[in-house]
Amino acid sequence: MQRGVQLRTAHVHYGPLEALHGVTLAAPAGTVTVLLGRNGSGRTTALRALAGTVPLTAGSVHWDGVDVTRRTxxxxxxxxxxxxxxxxxxxxxxTVAENLRLAAPDGDVTAALDAYPELRPFLGRRAGTLSGGEQRMLAVSRALLSRARVVLVDEPTQGMSPQAASRTYALLRALDACVVLAEQRLPPGLRTDGTARGGGAGGAAAVLVYELGRGAVVFSGEAGELSGPGGSASCRR
Incomplete structure (x- = not known):
């Protein structure tokens, strides 16, 4: 049994428009899987299909080998x-503190504040008053606290400084979870080779890539196989 999450010949419609055309992809446990593509490529829809926030019109979603298509x-x-x-x-x-406490199973938010010390001055502020980058830090830190087995993040570093973005990718690669990200381009922090964790110990997770275009997979492979200045496989299409 392959552990992780999968889409199998997944179709998704928004009204009469088909956003995914039979997409098949696998995100194994112990790796970071990146769904690349421009706006309208289907990368966000694929992530939402894995999360269950959009229904499939055909195909299936599997988690650790179990069909979860009908699970909400x-x-x-x-x-x-x-x-x-x-x-x-x-x-x-x-408030920021309330957001963090809701995500922490034991109420201990220390790990989130260690990951993003920038949030400490804002603990008493309402999250809606934070900048875009600060809200992304808060959102990702909530994911870090959740101890989830599968973590799906759409554009995790949007609005962050380069330093905070680099730290974010390192944190996501170090998670003992199946991590799936949606990005327009492969970030520098995910281009380097990693060593699969095996139980969360040592090394950064290996990075797998699926590039989507017009609702279909146009490339799949390891991050190092991508070409182009932004990590694009467009020349292989």
Whole structure:
């Protein structure tokens, strides 16, 4: 049995428009899998299909070999899946501290503040008053606290400084989880080779890439196989 999450010949429609055309991809446990593509390529839809926030019109979703296509997003979350969308990823009306405490099973938010000390001065502020980059830090730190088995993040570093972005990718690669990210281009922090963790000990996770175009997979392989200045496989199409 392959551990991790998979889409198998997945089709998704938004009204009469088909956003995914039979997409098949596998995100194994112990790796970071990156879904690349321009706006409209289907990368965000694929992530949402894994999370259960958009229904499939055909195909299936599997988690650790079990068909979870009919499980709601709420049930997937309760089973250990954490989804960080690109927008409205925090509770805007709650304080930063309240957002963090809700995500921490034991109420201890130390790990989040160690990861993002920039958030410490804002613990008493409402999350909706933070800048875009600060809200992304808060959203990712909530994912770090959740201890989820599967972590799905759409554009995790949007609005962050280069230093904070680099730290974020290192944190995500160090998670003892199946991590799936949606990005427009392969970030520098994910281009280097990693060593699969094996139980979360030592080394950074290996990085796998699926590039999507117009709702279909146009490239799949390891990060090092990509060509182009931004990590694109467009010349292989």
């Amino acid at each position: 997003a709420h049930r997937r979350a309760a089973a250990g899946l954490c989804f960080v969308p690109d927008r409205q990823a925090v509770f805007a009306g709650l």
